[in-house]
Amino acid sequence: MADSTAPLPVVAVGAGSMGRAWLRVLTGSPDVTLTGIVDLDLDAARAAAAELGVPDLPVGTDTVTLADATGARAVVDVTVPAAHHPVTTDALFAGLPVLGEKPVAATLAEALSLVAAAEVTGTLFMVSQSRRWNPQLARFRHHLGRLGPVGTLSVDFFKAPRFGGFREQMAHPLLVDMAIHQFDMARYLLDDEPVSVYCEAWNPPWSWYAGDASAIAVFDFAGGSRFVFDGSWCSPGRETSWNGAWHASTEHGTTTWSGDDDPVPPDTAAEDVEVPDHDGIAGSLAIFCDALRRGAVPSGEVHENVVSLAMVEAAVESAGTGQRVLLDDALDRxxxxxxxxxxxxxxxxxxQGWTSVREALLRGGR
Structure with missing residues (x-):
């Protein structure tokens, strides 16, 4: 950023429902100035600008062209996953840092292409894995750190949303569209990386989804912990938090987190826990801007984030084959x-120059 104290001029790409949520955050942030909205549907972009109270805000169908015309120096990509690869690639090669919505791309192969593009251009690409900035999650991680090695970390996720649209036609709606949040949270909580997964997925007979809306996945982590995800998107009744309901069994005790309230500490001692200043997508935006100001590598930088998507693809593969899947094999393929x-x-x-995908991800962006 030319002036580290001035708001960062950005264009937002995507004027759908999630895009409009981001637009409200962008216009309310002191860290950025929204210079334009990009969408293939110009009427949708104009309608979004009008909703923000800035009907004259520039709109366009091409990210780099609108960024050049408006003086934007970064991009916030809130397009559908299928568009993440072309939008982000174009921006990176135009020298525009990108903050993108999860998942990093529609496929793990496209995600690895974006990792390589970030390396070629030397330009920051950060993925907004927004639940990482939850202050309660940070407290839960602190509790885990006080209890020694984790034997089992588990999360229950049971909701009954009726989205309509594309989610109800997906082959694996829960695993592909939702579980990446809990998978990424597990990596953050354990401060460790997954090695393998065994997953079963199915669709209850009352489900309103075409694909498998329920799944159980067991991940082995490098340090010896097991992470268990047990969830369903067609589970009416006593639903869990959107963050899930967490339970950790450790060497020195147990700690839990409902997902909506402060986590239960391992004892009653007073604690001074450092937590994020921001939550959700506003937190992602703040971290992105701060990283650009300081030239730092943020949590969620593409090299680090890709493994969360690899967990999803490996779980889907395991559910299809009935076999345990090694994450390194999924990355190599x-x-x-x-x-x-x-x-x-x-x-x-x-x-082609990576001797090991895992090693490339670990060393990249640092």
Missing amino acids: SREQAVREERREDVRAVL
Whole structure:
């Protein structure tokens, strides 16, 4: 950023329901100035601008063109997952840092292409894994740190949303559209990385989803912990928090978190726990802007975030094959797919140059 004290000029890409939630955050943030809205549907972009009370805000259908015209120096990508790869690639190669909604891309192969694009351009790409900024989650992580090694970390996630639209037609709506949040939270809580997963997915007979709306997944982590996800999106009755209901069994005790209230501490001692200043997508935006000001690597930088998407794809693969899946195998297969599909020679060269995908992700962005 040319002036670290001035608001960062940004364009927002995507004027759908999630895009409009982001637009409200962007216009209310002291860290940024919204210079324009990009959407293939210009009427939707104009309607979104009118809702914000700025009907004359510039709109366009091309991200880089509108950024150039309005002086934007960063992009907030809130498009559908299928558009994440082209939108982010174009922005990165135009020298525009990107803050993108989860998932990083529609497929793990496309996500690895974006990792390589970030390396080629040297431009920041951060994924908004917004639940990472929940202050209660930070307290829960602190409690875990006081209790020694974690044997089992588990989360129950039971909701009954009737979205309509594309989610109800997906093959794995729960795993693909929702579970990435809990998977990513588990990585944050354990401060460790997954090694393998065994998953079963099914659709209860009363389900209003076409695909498997229920799943149980067991992940092995490198440090020896097990993470268990047990959830359903067609579970009417006593529903859990959208964050899930968490339970951790450790060497020195047990701690729980309802997902909506402060977590239960391991004892009654007074604690001074450092927690994030912001929550949700506003927290993601604040972290992104701060990283650009300081030239720092934020949590959620694409190298670090990709493993959460790898957990999703590996779980889906396990559910389909009935076999335990190694995360490194899933990463390697996706790299091979990314190399085959890549159109940019410079990006393909980076992908081919990785001796290990896992090692590339661990060292990249640092």
